[in-house]
Amino acid sequence: MSTLLISALDVGGVNIKAAVVEVGKPHRLLGFCTHYFPIWKIGKEGLGDALNQVNKTLRLECDVVALTMTAELSDAYQTKREGVEHIVDTVQKIYRGKPIYVLSTSGSFFHTEASIKAPLEVAGANWVATAWLAGKLLNSCIVIDVGSTTTDIIPVLRGRVAAKGKTDLERLQNGELVYTGALRTNLAALTRKVPANGVLTPISAEHFASTGDVHLILKHISEDEFTVETADGRGRSLGEAYARLARIVCADVEMLSKEALDKIARYLYKVQLNQIVDALKKVLRGVEPKDVKVESCLTLGIGRCFLAKPAAAKLGLRAYELSDLTTLKPSIPETAVALGWLLASKLGGDADLCM
Known part of the structure; x- marks a missing residue:
């Protein structure tokens, strides 16, 4: 009996995440990759080339394609309708003749024509795949x-x-x-003031630094994990991160000491963490039916250890990673893998996924 290979694509505004899943008992994860593609900067015309590069990296010929997207929100497109249509059309051109299943926010898969006719039902739906995975692994929980x-x-x-x-x-x-995210968020979007040399100081409304600089300074991430462009286009060294952080209060590293900048970084981290905690409280308050007790969460993404887990701990939730519950490694592109697993379960029946 021939095997069925699924190429699962999460086409984001910054990255294209991909995974290849073999349908079986159990299903198998054969390969995965993340391709940096800031669509608003490179242009939507480059999407086809980016997908070809993903295929060259994976070096596996798929039989069907599972597709989800968030790039339609990018200002490369005037509307989500335009974005969905362009992304679906480009995927069709690259994967000629392959059946394409587009994930909807209801958890079902649409064929390409249906997805173009109902763009708001497939736009920004990648979270559905990870939520499905959480339900499979933990039954009742919160995904962070x-x-x-x-x-x-x-x-x-x-x-x-x-x-x-x-x-x-x-x-x-x-x-x-x-x-709010672990790498790209403009620090001016977090707060209006930070403590600088003992004075609560207004910050510039420029894009001088991002959360990646804060988390690099605090050793939450390594230089290699700082995978997006920096605010000033320079490198990702610790010294360059300090220089960017100093600029948010219109200063530089000759005016502010390392200790003063460390204090600013810790303050910004606390602000960002509290943003997530406040949203988590709101979601928990709205959980219905009320008789279902939510005591755990599945933490995902680059910020799972230093943002998701501490947020969960503040509210008394037990935090799990995928690696705690499966044989999957933390380095995988989780949304793409979950998407491939979801379609494999629909096409080949419910089964575990192994590497």
């Missing part, structure tokens, strides 16, 4: 997925996704989408 740009906080009850919002707008309004 801290990526480079945003944080997803998704309630899962009795194995089913229980999010109140479907679109990005609705999820923002319900606290289920928090526009």
